[in-house]
Amino acid sequence: MEVKNKKFAEGYCFKKIFIFFLLGCLIGTYYEEILHFIKTNSWESRDGLIYGPFSPIYGLGVCIFVVFLGKNNEKRSIFKTWLYSAIIGGVTEFLTSFIAEYGFGIKFWDYSKRFLNIMGRTTIPYMIFWGIGGLILMKVIYPFISHLLEKIPLKIGNIIYYIVFIFIMLDIIITYTALGRMKFRSINKEPLTFVGRYYDKVYTDDFLYKKFPIMKKS
16 A cells, blocks of 8 residues: 655645745735835835734735635636635725724724725725735745645654744734733723733833834824
8 A cells, every 4th residue: 555655734734824824924024115115215114013024914815815715726717716816805904904993993004095995994906906916826826835835844844834833923912912902001001910011011102103113093
């Protein structure tokens, strides 16, 4: 009986989805920074997490594309891939804006003056570009990167994966609990534990607004 050798991040799996999330975080950050530099001739951070050049909104967008469109990707038509990607991108952007405003009391963007905007949280033109981006991701990038990932030696790939996964999860937890604590400070709510007191000392409002210059008070 022939034994099949296991591959790193083989097929449609959580490891592969997470790696695409990470790639989306990195690419999104530098895309935003380069775009801002072209427009203003000045460099400004577009990091979405406290530690490292990661933008979770892009990572989440890529992750959701892979989650919903990864299966049967080869069989799905180009038009359907574009359409589903446009819807997924627009809904993700809309919900992220809504949660940030009502969950944390902050605005990361406001498209209310943009053409064909949807409650200032996304726009039809942006959804069209989300569709194009999703189409390129699923029909070109996803198959290529998947093939490369599966060539990584299993043991080495697993070690790197677990280290990076733990780091990113801690980074996300720290970032969003710090933003949550900032909202509580805005309503003069005192910390209940030493963790809250530590956050008040280290992750101050000034620190967070400097770290995330795109962030505005709602």
